[in-house]
Amino acid sequence: MLSIYLAAIDAPEEKSKFKKLYQLYEQDMFKTAYEILKTDFDSEDAVHMAFTNIIKHMEKITETDSPRTRGYLLITVRHTALKVLEMRNKIVRTGNTPAERLDDFDLEEYVISGIEAERLAAVLKTLPLEHYEILFLEIYMDMSITEISEVLGITYEAAKKRLQRAKKKFGEMAKEEFENAE
Amino acid sequence: MKKRIGILFAVVMAVTMLCGISVYAVEARYIYATSATSTLTKQNSSVTCTSTAQGNSTVTKIAATQYLEKKDGDNWEVVKGCKWSSSTESAYLYASNSKSSLGSGTYRLRTVFTVYSGTSSETIEKTSSEVTI
Amino acid sequence: MRNDPSADFNAAFKAAFDSTVSSRIIETVPKVPDHEFSRRYRRKMRKLERRSLYAPAYGGGIRFDKVPPEKGSFKKVSLKKLFTYALIAAILAALTALSVGAARDLYKKFFMTSFDTHTVVKSADFENAPETIEDVYVITKLPEGIKLVFENEISETTPEAVHFYQNDTYQFSFAQYVKCYHDINVNTENNPMSNIEINGYDGYIIDLGNDEYYISWDNGEYIFDISGNIGKNALIELAESVQKVEN
Numbered sequence A: 001m002l003s004i005y006l007a008a009i010d011a012p013e014e015k016s017k018f019k020k021l022y023q024l025y026e027q028d029m030f031k032t033a034y035e036i037l038k039t040d041f042d043s044e045d046a047v048h049m050a051f052t053n054i055i056k057h058m059e060k061i062t063e064t065d066s067p068r069t070r071g072y073l074l075i076t077v078r079h080t081a082l083k084v085l086e087m088r089n090k091i092v093r094t095g096n097t098p099a100e101r102l103d104d105f106d107l108e109e110y111v112i113s114g115i116e117a118e119r120l121a122a123v124l125k126t127l128p129l130e131h132y133e134i135l136f137l138e139i140y141m142d143m144s145i146t147e148i149s150e151v152l153g154i155t156y157e158a159a160k161k162r163l164q165r166a167k168k169k170f171g172e173m174a175k176e177e178f179e180n181a182e
Numbered sequence B: 001m002k003k004r005i006g007i008l009f010a011v012v013m014a015v016t017m018l019c020g021i022s023v024y025a026v027e028a029r030y031i032y033a034t035s036a037t038s039t040l041t042k043q044n045s046s047v048t049c050t051s052t053a054q055g056n057s058t059v060t061k062i063a064a065t066q067y068l069e070k071k072d073g074d075n076w077e078v079v080k081g082c083k084w085s086s087s088t089e090s091a092y093l094y095a096s097n098s099k100s101s102l103g104s105g106t107y108r109l110r111t112v113f114t115v116y117s118g119t120s121s122e123t124i125e126k127t128s129s130e131v132t133i
Numbered sequence C: 001m002r003n004d005p006s007a008d009f010n011a012a013f014k015a016a017f018d019s020t021v022s023s024r025i026i027e028t029v030p031k032v033p034d035h036e037f038s039r040r041y042r043r044k045m046r047k048l049e050r051r052s053l054y055a056p057a058y059g060g061g062i063r064f065d066k067v068p069p070e071k072g073s074f075k076k077v078s079l080k081k082l083f084t085y086a087l088i089a090a091i092l093a094a095l096t097a098l099s100v101g102a103a104r105d106l107y108k109k110f111f112m113t114s115f116d117t118h119t120v121v122k123s124a125d126f127e128n129a130p131e132t133i134e135d136v137y138v139i140t141k142l143p144e145g146i147k148l149v150f151e152n153e154i155s156e157t158t159p160e161a162v163h164f165y166q167n168d169t170y171q172f173s174f175a176q177y178v179k180c181y182h183d184i185n186v187n188t189e190n191n192p193m194s195n196i197e198i199n200g201y202d203g204y205i206i207d208l209g210n211d212e213y214y215i216s217w218d219n220g221e222y223i224f225d226i227s228g229n230i231g232k233n234a235l236i237e238l239a240e241s242v243q244k245v246e247n
Helices: A012-037 A040-056 A067-089 A117-126 A129-140 A145-152 A156-181 B002-019 C005-024 C039-054 C079-098 C232-240
Strands: B033-043 B046-055 B061-072 B075-088 B092-099 B106-117 B120-127 C110-114 C118-123 C137-139 C147-151 C160-166 C171-178 C183-187 C193-198 C201-209 C212-218 C222-228 C242-244
Touching (some): A067 A145, A117 A156, A129 A145, A129 C005, A145 C193, B033 B120, B033 C212, C183 C201, C183 C212, C222 C232
Antiparallel strands (some): B033 B046, C137 C242, C147 C160, C201 C212
16 A cells, blocks of 8 residues: 655655664664653653654754764753653643742853863763753754753743753852862 | 554543543644634624634635533623635635624634635634634 | 853763763663564554654744645554544444543642543633633734635634635644633644743743644633744744734
């Protein structure tokens, strides 16, 4: 039985790109989701939902087979799985502490020119995971706040606040790290 | 997979029997429908019944049946002569009908849409909020 | 090299991510045997793969991005599948009746109730808004080659002014709603909804797949929506061109 597919196979590169992506990463993505959701059914759903999300930002993936891409997909599926868990348990994730005032945080303030990647990496190694992930999306994947909010499944405002919190924490840890290194 | 559906079905049947809720086969997944509205507005003792539905670009036809219903105790009864059907050979349907000289009471507009994409279709239902005359 | 410190910083940061992504993300994947994916998953992924053909490739301008599917040719299902779908539909209907989704995050002007297959959207503040269509709004930047095929008559009891445009390959609707009567079911089944601003007004956008989108916004007086298969950017431009007709 041959279904009639669309005439427009005008982007064969895109087609094989998507296929390459799930062939390379669906196992790791499933295992990540399964650790959170503990059922095959939900974990498969989470992987599928993650790919629905990833399609929307396909242009962000420049090389299909790379650690950067693997990291991005794993971060996406982790948050998709958390969202599925939330919906399953009817938990409302509180991302915002209303009383908190977060000023616009400039990461570069904390970085003296000449700082090398190694020093930044030292901080990244111990930065709390949720902060690592959101900075990954903004800096490594070059994503806007709107795009980040789509990947994490949260509102624009919530994404903005989380990003600010991540930068603040990074700055604090960086300051400590560089002062200790002196 | 089939076993899972079977078990799920059995569980659902059991639960619905306990809850006394009737299971409709009417509502399906929203595969082709983009949006649907069913609105009742009034002016003195007349009402206007407006229903719209939009389908995605694969949709070839939409049919709709509007039911103007009046509350009678715990039940809703269709007002006599107030069942209207319409259809369009496109992906957008708009239906508007009026009824005047209605007796006092509480009314609502229930619309049942069938959205077709080739030979496949789905049925969705939308009910307006209640209007009191 | 030292000319743009910001670029240096960015590059250094990226290099830092290069060297940490393995230990922080990749190596944390549990070391368990591979999973054998179900037929259901494979089917869904094939469908997604088709959809990936229509990932927006262009930016800006009212340009129609791609050739949409032929009408009516989208699905050919066997009887067995049809029966399975019907069974699933009945189960979903029952489950939907039993479990009502919670209200969504923070769409200030809209009150939303989510279900598995759709979301019901109403106006969250209609106190000071007109109760009839007093002023008519239209799309002022209509693309060439597309015709208005339907428009409704407006009276004092009409809750919405609707327009439907179509040509051989494209279609879109544009509607203006009296806020207090706004009550609409929108397709959010596997279709993500997110915030959007149209000319500074609060709104939301739903990605329906296959380059079809639904956008709705509140300009204080009325709620509007616009929906079609002309691509996201084109749809946003049309939305932003909506203006009141001055008499």
